[in-house]
Structures are given as structure tokens and as C-alpha cells.
Amino acid sequence: MAGPLVEGARKIQERLKRSLRLLPLPLERIRSVGAVDVSYLGTRDTVFATVVLFSYPDLVPVEKRARAGVTDFPYIPGYLAFREVPIILDTLAGVEITPDVLLVDGHGIAHPRGFGVASHLGVVSGIPTIGVAKKKLVGTFDPPPDEKGKWTPLRVNGEVAGAVLRTRPGVKPVFVSPGHLTDLESSVKLVISVTGKYRIPEPLRQAHNLTVLCRAEWKRTGRLPL
DNA sequence: GCGACAG
């Protein structure tokens, strides 16, 4: 048996997946890009979520939001969404502008059941999402050429579910996969267009930095800097 | 029994 928590979660994923839509995302019409990230305080259930928004393609910061909360769901590979989506939704609710696309720290369809945290967040929020993970969850791949922008397919059950993208020479690649309302080609192009001199795409890098800053401020003053 | 295993 898998346990009641996982059983219930799996059924919810299956239901939500019916609304999943993968289609080209016209980058020429994108005017804003956002990124979300979550960090934890020790082994406790205190979580910090951040949302950062940038204009596109100039990538000028336009808005930032952070929230602190608790999570009840434990970390189980394949069910990350149930641990992070609630606090992310809370954070998104406080944002003035709805981004045209959201980058998520985790996989999209490159998932055991084709419905990772990026897809889950996309379906429940209605916002196009792209998953960007630092490690693979499932699938096989050949290492991409050591040149920025080069990528190789991440295959799951014979299907190309994502891209193993080299965002910086000499550094481990990242795993890009469509979340919701986008496809692999659009996702890779978008990610490359927001990647600078670091391995992690700029929006996600800043969302993560902010999440770390929030945790530090929370421990020091008991409040959030935003 | 032995790996693999997002954050």
C-alpha cells in the first residue's frame, strides 16, 4: 500500500491533470515574467514563499511579495506540489499584476505521472508555468554539449518530456519542462531568454535569494522584510 | 536486496 496521504494526493493530481493544456506560448506577446520559490526553516514546518515579477524582455523588477506559513504535507518525491502550492497561492494572491508566465522551482510534466509542481500550480492558478529543476526526478538523457543554450531531450517512457539545458559552460545543466499552457519549445526559449551569467535563470535566482533573506529576517526579527 | 528519489 502507498498510504492514505499519497492515495488522496494521487487522485487529486489525476483530476487536476484533466485540465492540463500544453500548447505554444507566443513569446513575442509576453510582457511580464514571474518566478516563485519556497524555503524552509530547519526540519520544522515553517515555510517561506516568494514571488518576483519582471517586465519582459527587459527584465526590470516590477514587484516582489513574500509570505510565511506552515506546511502539513511531508516531502515525498512526486508529491512536492502538496507541500508548496498552498503557500505559493497565498503569495500570488497578494500580487498586483498577474504575470504572463511563471517559472517554478521544480519539474513540470517531467514527472512520474506527468504532473509535477509546475503543472499543478499552473492548473490551479490558470497561469502559464514552466518547470526548472536542478536535478532530474525521472527520465534518461545524454549530457548536453558544454555550451550555453545547448540542450538534449529528457525522455520519460519514450516520450520527450523535458530539456536538459546548459545555462552556463562547465556547470551542471538544469532540467526544463512545460508546466501548463506552454510547450517544450516555448519553455526552452523563454528560459534561455531570461538566463544571464548564472546557472539558475535570473527570475528564479532572485526569487530564491529573496526567500533566503526572508528566512534570515524571520529568525532575527520575527517578521518579513516585505 | 540494491539504487533512485524535484524541494
Added chain:
DNA sequence: ATCTTGTCGC
């Protein structure tokens, strides 16, 4: 992800 110090290298 988080817990942790120094250290090697551009």
C-alpha cells in the same frame, strides 16, 4: 530543502 567551515579556483 536544511544542517555547516574551510578551501580551491577564476
